Amino acid sequence: MTIRFDGRVAIVTGAGNGLGRVHALELAKLGAKVIVNDFGGSRDGKGNSSDAALAVVEEIRKAGGQAIANGANVADFEQVTAMVEQAKAGFGRIDILINNAGILRDKTFAKMEMADFRAVVDVHLMGSAYCTKAVWETMREQNYGRVLMTTSAAGLFGNFGQANYGAAKMAVVGLMNMLAIEGKKNDIRINTLAPMAATRMTEDILPEAILKATGPGQVTPGALFLVSENAPNKVVLGASGGVFSAIRLVETEPVYISSEDLSADAVQAQFERITDWSTSVHRDDANQQVHAFVTTMQGAPA
The missing domain is CATH 1.10.287 (Helix Hairpins)
Structure with missing residues (x-):
C-alpha cells in the first residue's frame, strides 16, 4: 500500500532547518497539511526568528501544499497549547506530531553548568512531553494519532561530552514506552526515530566523510513510515544514509x-x-x- 497523508494534519517541531524541514516538506508532498514550528533560535537555543519557518511554509505553498508557520518555543507549555489551537483553527484536526526540535550545549559533565543541562532537557524531553500532551486529548477524541519522538545514539549508547543531551534523548524513549501503552485503545501509536544526518546540529560533531554520505532526505522516509496509517507501535528506528535498524532494550x-x-x-x-x-x-x-x-x-x- 502506498503511503499517503491526504486529509491528515501534521505538526513538525524544529521544522525550519535540517531534519524537521525535510520531514515537513515530504509530509506536504504526500498530501498532509503541515504546521511548521520553529522557534528560530541558534543551535544552542539562543535568540529567535520566524524567518526559517516562514521560508519552509513558502516552499510548501509554492509546491501546491498547505502549511502554517508557528514560532512557539516547545519548552513553554502555554506557547505549545496556543500552537495546537492555531492548528485546529486552521485545519480542523491534528493527526500527526513529530517531536523534532532540539538544541545542543555540549561540554564534559565536569565543566557543564546545570543551567545548560536543564535547558537541553527542557527542549528535548519537556518539549516532547508538552507537545504530546497538547495534542493528546484531540487524538483521543479522534481515535487516531501518530506521534514520533526523536532520540539519538548518544542517549541509547552514550557519547563523550553530551550528558545533558544523552539523558534527555534516553528519556524520550521512556516517554514513548509509557504513551504507547496508554494510547493503544484510541489508536494513538507512538514511535521513536534515532537519526544520524548531516545538519547544523551535527556539522562539527560528525566526521566530514560521514557528513558527505548522509543527509536528512535519507532519514525522513523512516519518519514518514512511523507516522503513517499502518505504523507500528513502540518502535525505535535507527536511520542514516538509507540504512535502517531497530533498537530495543x-x-x-x-x-x-x-x-x-x-x-x-x-x-x-x-x-x-x-x-x-x-x-x-x-x-x-x-x-x-x-x-x-x-x-x-x-x-x-x-
Missing part, C-alpha cells in the same frame, strides 16, 4: 540467590550468569519483568 534471564547466601559477594560470584546475554529477551511492558522475577523466586528451591 533486552534483559537477561533472572538469577536467584537464596536468602542464606544473599550478599554482595554472592552477586559478584553470580555476575557472569547474570550478564549472560545469550539468555536475553525483550519485555513488552514492566509487568512482564515482574512476572519473570516472581516466577524465578517461586521456582527457587525451598
Whole structure:
C-alpha cells in the first residue's frame, strides 16, 4: 500500500532547518497539511526568528501544499497549547506530531553548568512531553494519532561530552514506552526515530566523510513510515544514509540467590550468569519483568 497523508494534519517541531524541514516538506508532498514550528533560535537555543519557518511554509505553498508557520518555543507549555489551537483553527484536526526540535550545549559533565543541562532537557524531553500532551486529548477524541519522538545514539549508547543531551534523548524513549501503552485503545501509536544526518546540529560533531554520505532526505522516509496509517507501535528506528535498524532494550534471564547466601559477594560470584546475554529477551511492558522475577523466586528451591 502506498503511503499517503491526504486529509491528515501534521505538526513538525524544529521544522525550519535540517531534519524537521525535510520531514515537513515530504509530509506536504504526500498530501498532509503541515504546521511548521520553529522557534528560530541558534543551535544552542539562543535568540529567535520566524524567518526559517516562514521560508519552509513558502516552499510548501509554492509546491501546491498547505502549511502554517508557528514560532512557539516547545519548552513553554502555554506557547505549545496556543500552537495546537492555531492548528485546529486552521485545519480542523491534528493527526500527526513529530517531536523534532532540539538544541545542543555540549561540554564534559565536569565543566557543564546545570543551567545548560536543564535547558537541553527542557527542549528535548519537556518539549516532547508538552507537545504530546497538547495534542493528546484531540487524538483521543479522534481515535487516531501518530506521534514520533526523536532520540539519538548518544542517549541509547552514550557519547563523550553530551550528558545533558544523552539523558534527555534516553528519556524520550521512556516517554514513548509509557504513551504507547496508554494510547493503544484510541489508536494513538507512538514511535521513536534515532537519526544520524548531516545538519547544523551535527556539522562539527560528525566526521566530514560521514557528513558527505548522509543527509536528512535519507532519514525522513523512516519518519514518514512511523507516522503513517499502518505504523507500528513502540518502535525505535535507527536511520542514516538509507540504512535502517531497530533498537530495543533486552534483559537477561533472572538469577536467584537464596536468602542464606544473599550478599554482595554472592552477586559478584553470580555476575557472569547474570550478564549472560545469550539468555536475553525483550519485555513488552514492566509487568512482564515482574512476572519473570516472581516466577524465578517461586521456582527457587525451598
